[in-house]
Amino acid sequence: MRRSFSRRGKRKIASEINVVPFIDVMLVLLVIFMITAPMMNQGVDVDLPQASSKPIDNDTTPLIVSVDRDGQYFLSRDGQDTQVALDSLGDEVRQVLAEHPNTPVMVRGDKNVSYGQVISLMGSLQTAGVPNVGLVSQPGNGN
Numbered sequence: 572m573r574r575s576f577s578r579r580g581k582r583k584i585a586s587e588i589n590v591v592p593f594i595d596v597m598l599v600l601l602v603i604f605m606i607t608a609p610m611m612n613q614g615v616d617v618d619l620p621q622a623s624s625k626p627i628d629n630d631t632t633p634l635i636v637s638v639d640r641d642g643q644y645f646l647s648r649d650g651q652d653t654q655v656a657l658d659s660l661g662d663e664v665r666q667v668l669a670e671h672p673n674t675p676v677m678v679r680g681d682k683n684v685s686y687g688q689v690i691s692l693m694g695s696l697q698t699a700g701v702p703n704v705g706l707v708s709q710p711g712n713g714n
Contacts, residue, residue: 634667635707636660636696637679642688657691661699668700679707 635647645652646663655663668674676696680689696704 631671631674633675633677633705634664635677635679636664636692638681638684638688638692640681640683642684644692657695660692661695664696664699664701675703675705676701677705677707 632649637645637647637652639645644655644657644660646655646660647653648667664676668676678689678692678696680692693704
Protein backbone atom coordinates (compact mmCIF):
# COMPACT_ATOMS: atom_id res chain seq x y z
CA MET A 572 0.00 0.00 0.00
CA ARG A 573 1.35 3.24 -1.10
CA ARG A 574 0.54 6.48 0.57
CA SER A 575 -0.05 9.43 -1.56
CA PHE A 576 1.63 12.55 -0.33
CA SER A 577 -0.25 15.70 -0.95
CA ARG A 578 1.13 19.21 -0.76
CA ARG A 579 -2.23 20.56 0.31
CA GLY A 580 -1.84 19.47 3.89
CA LYS A 581 1.56 21.07 4.41
CA ARG A 582 1.90 24.77 4.81
CA LYS A 583 5.03 26.69 4.23
CA ILE A 584 6.05 28.83 7.17
CA ALA A 585 5.96 32.53 6.29
CA SER A 586 9.19 34.30 7.13
CA GLU A 587 7.86 37.82 6.81
CA ILE A 588 6.33 40.11 9.38
CA ASN A 589 2.98 41.71 8.79
CA VAL A 590 3.45 45.42 9.58
CA VAL A 591 -0.03 46.58 8.64
CA PRO A 592 -1.37 46.46 12.25
CA PHE A 593 1.69 48.38 13.42
CA ILE A 594 1.10 51.06 10.79
CA ASP A 595 -2.57 51.30 11.79
CA VAL A 596 -1.68 51.84 15.43
CA MET A 597 0.94 54.46 14.56
CA LEU A 598 -1.51 56.39 12.39
CA VAL A 599 -4.11 56.38 15.17
CA LEU A 600 -1.53 57.65 17.65
CA LEU A 601 -0.44 60.33 15.20
CA VAL A 602 -4.01 61.57 14.82
CA ILE A 603 -4.53 61.57 18.60
CA PHE A 604 -1.36 63.58 19.22
CA MET A 605 -2.19 66.01 16.41
CA ILE A 606 -5.58 66.69 17.99
CA THR A 607 -4.42 66.94 21.62
CA ALA A 608 -1.16 68.89 21.14
CA PRO A 609 -2.79 72.29 20.54
CA MET A 610 -5.06 71.74 23.54
CA MET A 611 -2.20 71.38 25.99
CA ASN A 612 -1.76 74.50 28.09
CA GLN A 613 1.92 75.20 28.48
CA GLY A 614 3.33 77.66 30.92
CA VAL A 615 1.85 80.02 33.44
CA ASP A 616 -0.96 82.29 32.28
CA VAL A 617 0.76 85.67 32.31
CA ASP A 618 -0.51 88.73 30.48
CA LEU A 619 2.80 90.21 29.31
CA PRO A 620 3.25 93.91 28.65
CA GLN A 621 4.07 94.99 25.10
CA ALA A 622 7.36 96.56 24.09
CA SER A 623 9.05 97.19 20.77
CA SER A 624 12.46 95.57 21.05
CA LYS A 625 14.50 93.03 19.18
CA PRO A 626 14.36 89.40 20.33
CA ILE A 627 17.57 88.00 21.76
CA ASP A 628 19.40 85.12 20.14
CA ASN A 629 20.48 82.49 22.60
CA ASP A 630 21.62 78.91 22.13
CA THR A 631 20.87 77.69 25.65
CA THR A 632 17.43 77.25 27.17
CA PRO A 633 16.80 80.07 29.65
CA LEU A 634 15.59 79.70 33.21
CA ILE A 635 12.29 81.57 33.35
CA VAL A 636 10.91 83.00 36.59
CA SER A 637 7.27 84.10 36.31
CA VAL A 638 4.93 86.18 38.45
CA ASP A 639 1.25 85.74 37.67
CA ARG A 640 -1.54 88.25 38.30
CA ASP A 641 -2.17 86.74 41.75
CA GLY A 642 1.43 87.38 42.82
CA GLN A 643 2.47 83.71 42.78
CA TYR A 644 6.00 82.86 41.67
CA PHE A 645 6.81 80.06 39.22
CA LEU A 646 10.11 78.60 38.08
CA SER A 647 10.21 77.11 34.58
CA ARG A 648 12.93 74.59 33.82
CA ASP A 649 12.87 72.58 30.59
CA GLY A 650 9.24 73.50 29.94
CA GLN A 651 7.96 72.45 33.37
CA ASP A 652 6.54 75.11 35.68
CA THR A 653 6.76 74.65 39.42
CA GLN A 654 5.30 77.05 41.94
CA VAL A 655 7.85 78.29 44.45
CA ALA A 656 7.79 80.65 47.40
CA LEU A 657 9.85 83.82 47.16
CA ASP A 658 11.96 82.69 50.12
CA SER A 659 13.07 79.46 48.42
CA LEU A 660 13.33 80.94 44.92
CA GLY A 661 16.91 82.10 45.41
CA ASP A 662 18.06 78.63 46.50
CA GLU A 663 16.37 77.01 43.50
CA VAL A 664 17.98 79.45 41.06
CA ARG A 665 21.37 79.10 42.76
CA GLN A 666 21.14 75.32 42.38
CA VAL A 667 20.38 75.58 38.64
CA LEU A 668 23.21 78.07 38.10
CA ALA A 669 25.62 75.80 39.97
CA GLU A 670 24.85 72.98 37.54
CA HIS A 671 24.74 75.20 34.42
CA PRO A 672 26.61 78.49 35.07
CA ASN A 673 25.89 80.11 31.68
CA THR A 674 22.11 79.70 31.87
CA PRO A 675 20.33 83.00 31.15
CA VAL A 676 17.65 84.02 33.64
CA MET A 677 14.49 85.67 32.33
CA VAL A 678 11.63 87.27 34.26
CA ARG A 679 8.04 87.08 33.02
CA GLY A 680 5.79 89.39 34.97
CA ASP A 681 2.09 89.91 34.41
CA LYS A 682 1.39 93.52 33.45
CA ASN A 683 -1.20 93.74 36.25
CA VAL A 684 1.14 92.57 39.02
CA SER A 685 2.47 95.22 41.38
CA TYR A 686 5.86 96.73 40.74
CA GLY A 687 6.92 95.81 44.28
CA GLN A 688 6.50 92.09 43.63
CA VAL A 689 8.71 92.27 40.53
CA ILE A 690 11.33 94.23 42.49
CA SER A 691 11.21 91.63 45.29
CA LEU A 692 11.76 88.95 42.67
CA MET A 693 14.68 90.83 41.13
CA GLY A 694 16.21 91.30 44.58
CA SER A 695 15.89 87.60 45.29
CA LEU A 696 17.60 86.80 41.99
CA GLN A 697 20.40 89.25 42.76
CA THR A 698 20.90 87.64 46.17
CA ALA A 699 21.08 84.24 44.43
CA GLY A 700 24.04 85.53 42.40
CA VAL A 701 22.38 86.04 39.02
CA PRO A 702 24.61 88.47 37.10
CA ASN A 703 22.10 89.45 34.39
CA VAL A 704 18.33 89.24 34.24
CA GLY A 705 16.29 89.60 31.08
CA LEU A 706 12.69 90.77 31.02
CA VAL A 707 10.20 88.99 28.76
CA SER A 708 7.56 91.00 26.90
CA GLN A 709 5.16 90.61 24.00
CA PRO A 710 6.17 92.15 20.69
CA GLY A 711 4.78 95.67 20.43
CA ASN A 712 2.89 97.29 17.61
CA GLY A 713 5.95 99.28 16.49
CA ASN A 714 5.24 102.54 18.35
